[in-house]
Amino acid sequence: MPVLTGKELRIVGFLCNWCSYGGADTAGVGRFNQPTDLRIIRVPCSGRIDPLFIAKTLINGADGVLVSGCHPRDCHYAEGNFYARRRLEVLKRFLPILGIDPGRFDYTWVSASEGQRWQKVVTAFTEQIHTLGPAPRFDAVAPELLAKVAGAISQGGNRVAA
């Protein structure tokens, strides 16, 4: 049963195999109530997550992306999540310049035993996405908006008066 009322949105979760996937499992086994918008993709390590996975997911219309890995210092592969943290932070700051609300992406750390923390994270993130609503799409930008931004940067090119 969805915790949140209203239409389900499309949220994609990339979870590391060793901690967060276990954490989500713990939450399930513990029968913690969770919203059902999240679709989980299990990856070996948060360090495996190419920021482009997230960018492609969002550009192609997902309403939100959540990444979760082992807590720093607890990575199964010792340092995968340290690299991930740098990449994910860079991506998070990059998304708004593309026109994607930074609130549509977040990353966090949840261990395999933290079922309750997982419940909290997924609920808070899902609520956040519901507040933002369905993601606007690049291929459906209103013509008025296009006209508005057309002159935002003055450029030269090979324009010649008619």
Add this chain to the structure above:
Amino acid sequence: MSRLEELKTRIKEALPGLECVIGWQKGYDALHNTPLFMRSAEDVDKLEWGALNVHNPAVYLPTMAGKKVGVVVKGCDSRSVVELLQENLINRDNIVIFAAGCDGVVDLTKVKAKLAAAGTGAGVVTAVSADGKTVSVTAGGKTVAMPMAEVAADKCLRCQYPNAVLADTFVGTPAPQPTPVPSANADLDALDAMSVPDRMAFWRYHMDRCIRCYACRNACPMCVCRDHCIAQSREPHWLSQDDSVTEKLMFQVVHAMHLAGRCTECGECQRACPMDIPVLALKKHLNRTIHDLFDYQAGVDAAAIPPLLQFKTEEVNIKERSW
């Protein structure tokens, strides 16, 4: 002896030990210079130095691996060489770097706009002269004087390294570092001022005319995957052949993310774009982020490790969300 003549002399001296030396020569008209591959003394005599040397010759270096080559660089080009060295993509022993102080290069898009405003066009240019302060372009019988500050490439308007950061042969007196001009980041400033939905509209508007020629990628000295770019592979299948803005923009994201912490902001991506798409703004934004997060600038120290190839257990500038 002028900088150019001294460069020619020094290159001629070095040429016998080199496969070639890459520089610039006059192109098909007075407004365009073009990359020059010097293999003989007669080739060296064609060398040019000045505001029309817009190209970054470092782009050719990774493709010439295994050969000993020379390259003539502006300050900004030298940063690409350094970044390539940082990443072990070229071998220092195989590269001979020739450099001179740079007084800035023009942005041909800005020159075209000036010509258009004067009622003429870039296609009919017959003469160009530049003295460091002003560029005078004669086109369609009119001579238009353009202050360098108005037609220089953005990177020149905030240039920190007018002299090569690494060179084997540096000729002439070093060029003074220019004072940054506010308009140097007009594109990024405009984007910063926009709302997030407006930015989506902005990219939708500009990417629509992308022809997917990958000039931005191929002109980029740091795009070293070359023939194996994921944009054109079927396995993995990152991009489809749909003529859609999402596919086109996705490639720009691929390019930008693969440049994170590596981009020296030479501006070749945008300069090369035949459709004048302002793709450099994405990299400017990214570089600002990298600088804010890691206090790092690519391509100035050959021994430095790019920030995304290292980490700190306690990151000073990354504030994670508490749930």
Add this chain to the structure above:
Amino acid sequence: MAAVKYISREKLPEWLKALAAERRLLVPVEEGGAVVFRAYDPAKAPVFGSDATAPPKGSVFPASKELFSYTYGKEGEDAKPTLTLDPKTTAEPTVVFGSKPCGARGFLIFDRVYMGKKFPDPYYIAAREATVFVTMACDTVENTCFCHWVGSGPADPAGSDLLLTPVAGGWLVEAVSAKGEPLLASPALTDGAAKAAEAEEVKAKTRAALGEAPDISTSKEALLARFDDMDFWRDQSDKCISCGACTYLCPTCYCFSITDEGSGMSGKRLRSWDACMHFQFTLEASGHNPRPTKAHRLKNRVGHKFSYYPTLHDGLIACCGCGRCVKSCPVSVDIREIVQNAVAKAKA
């Protein structure tokens, strides 16, 4: 002889609106500094002065076109697999307004390939037949223009249906094909007989401004003679960065790729522009590549236009001389220079 008409600058929007009412009307407009062909919007003035950054190639040969859609399914009690293919070859009636003669002439190169006897291409034919070209003769010539090298000129009507020539206050309008004549019916057009002489003068003046073309009539043999001379091609291609700007912006480059895009049980097969300058173009599944370096690929591009195509098509050069490959090249690779170098080397 069809009537000669005149359209004034003031009356032009009226004519454009009338044309747009009945079909898709593509005009050159400025977009972020580039000039591209877009559906006519009365709020946005077309740009007719200089040649468009991108030619109107996409009007008939879109960058990406669905050849058919496919759907897998199951039927019957034993759930036998099914596969349904659904092609769409129809095209929208279109007027391309304001291209330069070279941009329209490019399709003559396409026609011989796509409208051949053995495998006429239904997608191309439908689009070609549905498209009318209202072309504007040039009154200025750019440094990159070389239409006169390849058997054309700044007022070449070949490939166009109406030809407009700039005269004082507007344009002289001539029907140069039967397909163009119905477009003259608009009341915005007036009789143009009085302007005909002025138009002829403009045409002659522009043609004279191009000067004499060098003799490249031996390009067919000259390029073949250089086929194995890889030092020559290394020198020609040294600065090339192997991007696709030259091919995608070329009004005559007609090569393409076919790819399937889909997920799950359905999707589509697309035909999309492809560029012989890309490594992947001829890369075989085995890893072998008959054109492994940019020198091989540039050789094919120049060879195709100035040697192989003319060999197959009565000497017609697969180039319209618009110069886009030269002016849009990030490193100013100049195809004129390459052809001349090959011709000169053959003579030597």
Add this chain to the structure above:
Amino acid sequence: MSEPFNPYLPEVATILETVQETHNIMTFRVRFDDEAKMAAFKFGPGQVGQLSAAGIGEATFVINSPPTRMDYLQFSVMRTGEVTAKLHNLVAGDKVGVRAPLGKPFPVEDLKGKDIVFVGGGIGMAPLRTLFLYMLDNRADFGKIRLLYGARSPLDMAFSAELPEWTSRTDIETTLTIDREADGWEHKVGLIPNVLLEMAPKAENCVAITCGPPIMIKFTLEALKKLEFPDEQILTTLEKRMKCGIGICGRCNIGSSYVCVDGPVYTYAQLKALPNEL
């Protein structure tokens, strides 16, 4: 009005049977779902088709069944890339698309009355098989027929189910060879060009038809020259990356010759006249 012929639109066909020939070669026997089109389908030995795995793409293969046996069209596919990997996962009953026939066939009429030497290596046997079987089905039209078929090892030999018949027939002479000794192998051991030299076919009134990997072709051509075969009496088939198959898309051309329409069958004399870009 009926739709004009669409050269890009495949015929939907059903896989009747698959045969795992070797670890990486699989044979597909297919029939068009449209029986009228199947009945009307005509092709010559050596012509190729584009097999589609819709959703992945198309790739070019020779129709290696002969036009004299029209129960099905047979394609043998070596797994090398994306499309062939997908095809290898298909089973009887699955649907494929077929665009055929494309290209030019072997000049069958010119071969009548001649002695024939087939020299096939590995998957290169596929294009020879169609002509070979066609000749067997019209045996009286041709002179002496010899087949030399080689592979790396017995396990790499495709069409193994047919080999006993080919080697036991008395109206033809079949020689099988592998590169290195293998247990239980009763035929020749040796590289194809060397075995060919041993066989020493006489060039007079004889046509050699060869197909195989590039290195084998190279040395086979040398062997044939030693045996004094004139260039006009050597036929081979080329392989190139193809997309359209109808002479437009610009991949398979060698100079002005488009392999997909002017080939894939060339005489050595024709090949020599083409620019060097294989």
